[in-house]
Structure formats: C-alpha cells, structure tokens
Amino acid sequence: MSTTLALTLLGLAVAIIVGLGAYAYTLWKEVRKRKAFREEELQRAHRNCLENLEIVAAALAQDQVDITEGSWRCKVLLEILDERLTERPDFQAFDEVHRRTRHLHTHSARKALSPRDRMREDRERLAVEEEFREPVLKAAAAVVEFRRGWPGSLH
Numbered sequence: 001m002s003t004t005l006a007l008t009l010l011g012l013a014v015a016i017i018v019g020l021g022a023y024a025y026t027l028w029k030e031v032r033k034r035k036a037f038r039e040e041e042l043q044r045a046h047r048n049c050l051e052n053l054e055i056v057a058a059a060l061a062q063d064q065v066d067i068t069e070g071s072w073r074c075k076v077l078l079e080i081l082d083e084r085l086t087e088r089p090d091f092q093a094f095d096e097v098h099r100r101t102r103h104l105h106t107h108s109a110r111k112a113l114s115p116r117d118r119m120r121e122d123r124e125r126l127a128v129e130e131e132f133r134e135p136v137l138k139a140a141a142a143v144v145e146f147r148r149g150w151p152g153s154l155h
Contacts, residue, residue, distance in 0.1 A: 046081060046150075053077040054147050057140040067129040067136050071097035074143060082154060090142035093135035100128045 053074060060070040075094040078085040086095040104121045105113055113121065146153045 049077050049080050050147050050150055053081075053143055057143040060140040061137060067133055068097055068101050068125055070140070071132070071136055072101075074139070078143075085154075090146070091139050093132055093139040097128060097132050097136060101125055 056065065056070055056073045056077065059065040060067070060074075065073075071094040074091070075086055075098045078091055078094065085091055101124075104110075104125055110118060110121070
C-alpha cells in the first residue's frame with residue numbers, strides 16, 4: 001500500500017471519527033435537553049396536583065364537597081403523585097371510601113336508575129359518608145401537612 005493511500009485512508013478515518021463524535025455530542029445534548037424538559041414537566045404536574053389536592057382537602061374541611069367525591073378526588077391526585085400514597089395510614093380513609101363506593105353509579109348511569117335504585121344507592125353512599133366522615137376529615141388535614149412538607153414528605 002502506498003503512503004499516499006494510507007494517509008488518505010487515515011485522514012478519511014479521522015474525519016469519520018470526528019463526524020461521529022460531533023453527532024454523538026449533538027445527540028447527548030438533545031438527550032440532556034429532553035431529560036430536563038421531562039423533569040420540568042413532572043415538577044409542574046406535581047405542583048398542579050398538590051395545588052388541586054390542597055383545594056379539595058380544604059373543600060372537604062369546609063363541607064363544600066361530599067365526603068365521597070372529595071375522597072375520590074384526593075385518592076386520584078395522591079396516586080398521580082405516587083401510587084403508594086393511599087397506602088399510608090394518614091390517607092387510607094380516601095382509599096377505603098373509594099373501595100366501598102366505586103360500585104355506585106354516577107352521571108348518566110345514575111340518571112338511568114329507577115328512583116328506588118337511586119334511593120338505595122344514596123342511602124348506601126350516605127352510610128359510608130357518615131361512617132368515614134371523621135377519618136376523611138383527618139386525612140384532609142394530613143393532606144395539608146403533606147403539602148407543606150413536599151417533596152420531603154413523599155418518602
């Protein structure tokens with residue numbers, strides 16, 4: 001192999017390696033940018049959930065929302081933050097109300113019920129609300145404390 005051919009191939013190899021290195025650096029910067037964007041989106045989603053959670057907890061404490069509806073909303077918002085949060089003793093009341101009332105009809109399905117069935121479901125819902133009123137209100141107060149301690153209160 002001639003020296004000229006060897007130097008040409010070496011130069012081509014160096015150019016390819018430099019080109020691939022530049023491309024890899026560009027991809028690495030894009031990955032960092034996307035990771036930062038995802039992290040920012042996650043933080044924004046958590047802030048929104050926490051704000052909504054606090055609003056629902058305050059509405060529960062002030063009797064502006066039914067125990068059942070407030071519990072369902074708090075349960076969903078807590079699970080968005082971390083699926084294990086409803087397993088905490090402070091928040092189990094939300095999960096228990098949900099578990100006991102999830103079979104009840106809502107919206108158009110409720111409207112389609114006969115008046116007798118609707119009354120039966122209302123009695124069942126009200127019994128659960130009466131039984132869990134105090135635990136849910138305590139859980140709502142725990143939500144406010146949880147919010148104050150965020151993000152340290154997460155784990």
